[in-house]
Amino acid sequence: MATSRAHAANPARVHARIPANGAAGACKEVSMPIGGKERLAVAALALSAMLGAGVAPTFATSGPLDAADIKSIVGGKRIYLATPFGGEFPLNYRSGGVVDGDGEALGLGKMMAPTDKGRWWIDGNRLCQQWQEWYDGRAHCFTLTRTGDKSLRWLRDDGLAGTARIE
Structure with missing residues (x-):
């Protein structure tokens, strides 16, 4: 592949x-x-x-996830965002709509609050979240596309994009 x-x-x-x-x-x-x-x-x-070389490129075969898929894939799960400096950033999407993140292992305490808590919800076919401190408390929404059994590609409403692993 x-x-x-x-x-x-x-x-x-x-x-x-x-x-x-x-x-x-x-x-x-x-x-x-x-x-x-x-x-x-x-x-x-x-x-x-x-x-x-006789190898066909592979891309995500499905379009963006719908609301039901987002809820079943994200709700109650830990999602690891790939970071540009090689680590993974864990976010816990609790089934009650609470999300928390801990970037202490990545050294985020030097740049911002290393841990934060907020809320998550689904708006249409997008996953939205709002942190208490991170991003100055601004809400952001994401379009998610499954790229594998345990992986996602995300696109934030401001154009930032990345990948994540589902646990």
């Missing part, structure tokens, strides 16, 4: 999984910096290489 994605917090890097030495099912991950006009060229080159 070959996939390609731009890193949400660092759009000047592309990460890809490509076939490893022609072995069936074996892939290796590569990461390379890109910028400006090179983005399109790198994407075209990667797609060409994958197709030339």
Whole structure:
């Protein structure tokens, strides 16, 4: 399986999984910096290489999740957001509409309150959340797309995007 994605917090890097030495099912991950006009060229080159190797790229096969899917996938679960500095940021979406996060292990205490609590709800087909302190208490809503059995892609209402793992 070959996939390609731009890193949400660092759009000047592309990460890809490509076939490893022609072995069936074996892939290796590569990461390379890109910028400006090179983005399109790198994407075209990667797609060409994958197709030339007989590997079809894989993308999320479904569209955005609907309200019922969001509730069943997120409610009562711990979701780990991938961070640009290599770790994961855990958020606990409690079934009663409370969400809490703890970034102490990632060193967030140096930049902001390391832990916070807020509320989450579903508005249409979007997951919304509002923290007490983080983001100055502003509410944000997210469109979610499942990318695997235990993974999601999220797009925030202001255009910020990323990936997450479901536990």
